[in-house]
Amino acid sequence: MTDYRRTLVPGATYFFTVNLADRRATLLVDHIDLLRDAIRYVRRRHPFDIDAMVVLPDHLHAILTLPSGDADFPLRWRLIKTWFSRHLPHGEHRRASRIEKGERGIWQRRYWEHLIRDEIDFARHVDYIHWNPVKHGHVARVVDWPYSTFHRFVRDGVLTKDWGNGGDDASFGERQ
Incomplete structure (x- = not known):
């Protein structure tokens, strides 16, 4: 195995990209206020900027910028995931390996990160984030998904409410 x-x-x-362990679960939107609280808790202790984010039922995408001199995003994700898990009601399925390690079965252990170049x-990753609820069939229009920084981009005049409705935008940030 490669390191x-x-x-x-x-x-x-x-x-x-951060995923739940059970990709059929809807915990992130069912408990959106807990997720928001977890992020606020961690940001107070270990600051970072949220440039863009979307929360879907089973995963989230985010673009975060760390403070100058700080590269510890693994700490931030570990704390967010831990805070959310500790405050979430118990009842999820756990494999033996998770029980053995005293872990909840909420999150996939790993997540995917990409250094923005x-x-x-x-811009491509922001578009991908905002388009994601449409891509996954949760809504027909980007503006209809409530758990997205898309609304902040509209409020700030960066995007219009009808962004993404042009018909040829279905591959935002993806290879065809």
């Missing part, structure tokens, strides 16, 4: 090495760049901007890379 997996994360790219840790102080003050960098990263794209993340430049403005084009950033």
Whole structure:
């Protein structure tokens, strides 16, 4: 097995995908206030900027920027996942390996991160994040998904409410 090495760049901007262990679960939207509380809790102790984010029932995507001199995004995700799990009611299915380690069966152990390289890379990932609820069939229009920074982008005049409704936008950030 190859050692997996994360790219840790102080003050960098990263794209993340973080999944629940049970991809059929809807915990993230069912308990959106707990997730928000977990993020607020961690941000107070270990600051970071949320450049873009979408929360779907079973996973989330986020672009986060860390403070200058700080590259410890693994700490932040561990704390977010731990806080959320500790405050969530028990009852999820747990495999023997999780029980043995005293773990809840809420999150996949790993997550995916990508170091944002430049403005084009950033823009593509923001588009991907905002389009994701449509891609997964949760809504027909981006504006209809409530758990997205898309609404902040509209409020700030960066995007219009009808963004993504042009018909040819279905591959935001994805290879065809």
